[in-house]
Amino acid sequence: MAESKQEERKRATRRKLLEAASRVFVERGYHAPLIADMVAEAGVGQGTFYRYFDSKRQIIEILLDDIVGGLLSQFVEMSESLPDSAEAYREASEQAILRVAEVMDTQQELCSMFLREGPSVDSAFAEKLDGILARFAELARFFLDHAITNGFARPCRSDVVSQALVGMALGLFESRGRGLFSDLDASALVAEGVALIFQGIGPETVEG
Amino acid sequence: MAESKQEERKRATRRKLLEAASRVFVERGYHAPLIADMVAEAGVGQGTFYRYFDSKRQIIEILLDDIVGGLLSQFVEMSESLPDSAEAYREASEQAILRVAEVMDTQQELCSMFLREGPSVDSAFAEKLDGILARFAELARFFLDHAITNGFARPCRSDVVSQALVGMALGLFESRGRGLFSDLDASALVAEGVALIFQGIGPETVEG
Amino acid sequence: MAESKQEERKRATRRKLLEAASRVFVERGYHAPLIADMVAEAGVGQGTFYRYFDSKRQIIEILLDDIVGGLLSQFVEMSESLPDSAEAYREASEQAILRVAEVMDTQQELCSMFLREGPSVDSAFAEKLDGILARFAELARFFLDHAITNGFARPCRSDVVSQALVGMALGLFESRGRGLFSDLDASALVAEGVALIFQGIGPETVEG
Amino acid sequence: MAESKQEERKRATRRKLLEAASRVFVERGYHAPLIADMVAEAGVGQGTFYRYFDSKRQIIEILLDDIVGGLLSQFVEMSESLPDSAEAYREASEQAILRVAEVMDTQQELCSMFLREGPSVDSAFAEKLDGILARFAELARFFLDHAITNGFARPCRSDVVSQALVGMALGLFESRGRGLFSDLDASALVAEGVALIFQGIGPETVEG
């Protein structure tokens, strides 16, 4: 394994650069930092950057790809066993949303950065980001249509509602990132959001 | 005749530059365009820019200030006569949201640009933008608290819900900007959103 | 003619840069000088270079084009009236070669630079230069074939001989540039060369 | 067995690098290739280059020295027995030139590369190359002066003529390298050149 020592060092350098870039992007956004700032943060030489990456643009894309891999999978699982009652449906939604929220929570600052800076990187990056959010909206719509068909949800424009739900989720995520609701943990916040989704703000209907 | 020919021409040049900048920002975002692109679009000389503005940064701020002035006022009106029933409350909300939507619709592309590019301009601009959205959230929360107090809405974390509502609204606005829901006009879209807010997606409760 | 003042200044700047580049290339070759050296020599700012030219590569090509324009024309004239005796043929050759020599003499250093540096600029430039020399060889061959046909010259491989003649001319030109034959003026040198071309080095044939 | 396995291997590596450099220079000239290109072509590590050579500059000089050693010797032989008739003189010239041509033919591409790239390497290298050509010119002049003295050649400016002859030879060599005269072998081409040198292009003098 004489080779592996060298290889390991390369991977370490690459990781140092990615982590430094991540920190720098979180701290100062995408446009302001120079390559020089990232290599300084990583503690490597200027030329080292170009041994591993072509540009700032490529590095932010790699960071995004690294993070989205595990993200959608949380939600996708849900599609394997569709719930069979309104209550089960709500519970399953809450579980799925909570899992996504927990993953994003561990990378809270990086995710916020992507939502803030991503749309302005360039149009290709913006579209990639939109595509990711669109995947979430599609999943939401798929479940919602299923729920409507089975009478677990009221008939509605599921295309509109699913986009609204994604917007709502992002709104809450960003607010939390800004330090709001610091008295609530992720599950309490998700519970509040799910309540809003399923019941709305309307007064409790007096049953019976 | 307080205004000389000279002054009028200056104002025209200033407007030409602002409109050109607006078009260019909408088309290519904030970071990519050069001062040179904006003066070319405006059809004025390079030096002329600096007679009216200090920087690209200043111009986008002026454009933002121009647009937000009339925006909040639509919503604020509502606070002057608080509704006195759940139904009136819902109707008033729908009216207020619709008016904001209509204002934003007339400047749809510029508003989208601010939401996309604003967070990445610099931290001061991002905070200004956040402040504007926070105003909307505060208004929403004010109405919601009033509604809860009067039993027109179910008790909930109004801070969380109001942020969720703003997120939802932005999600729908941006989706619409991307060409989704093109079969719905603004009022139909707002109606769908308001239904979601008040009822959620849960099945119609069978009353009685 | 308010425009023309500006235009004149632009042309002066452009010329300053071309002349500075010419001096710098002559002095230090093509590869060694930096853009920074050329703008320093021209006494203009770094950015000014890029207002007029894309690269060092472009500037040397422009310099070459400027010089070759008038060069071939000297020789081409000759083709309009082909000489009708061996003696006339020799005299016409001498005249034509002398005129080319005189043109090259006025730009001696620049021409030497092209012959020295041109082949190494890049393959496209080398081919361009080869093409120019090939034009001279073609002209020489055309006259030679005419002379052979009319019995003014001995039968020979005119393709070989014409290339040899161009090589000979270049050899003499470069030697002269290096300070050799400084006791001979251009016409004496051309006369010596033409004698070699027509008679070779063989002993004077004893006629009669 | 003065030479260990170690030493043998070192010499092999050195030769690999020299041959790789030669191929790369022939293919892409002197300036364009990077050290990295040469070590890749040689199939050795980047650092290995510096165990054997200081710079690209040094390597091209070594390649030149390797090639010129055997070259002049071909011609020098001739000076040992000066010919004693015009005809013998011509035959001896043809033999000598042919031998040089044959040596250069075996390294045709490398020699062309030196003639093309050498003048632009730097002024010291250019002077070295000039010196080599000057040696040929001196030899030519030495024979020519001898011939003139003995009446085997017509009186002329032997300094001029010898430079012209070297130029002619180079012109033919480079043309041949470019694929011209491919129907002629080296000896036929030399014969044509020697005919030109001795007789010129003038019509056959009618003897008697």
Add this chain to the structure above:
DNA sequence: CATGAATGAGTGTTCATTCAT
């Protein structure tokens, strides 16, 4: 006032050279 040519500090990128393994 309007212009656009000129500017040069700032930045990305290259590549000869070093040195730990």
Add this chain to the structure above:
DNA sequence: TATGAATGAACACTCATTCAT
């Protein structure tokens, strides 16, 4: 000894800003 990852000085090029006209 051979390697190739790391380096940073060197260089090309950009573009906001100035200022003479």
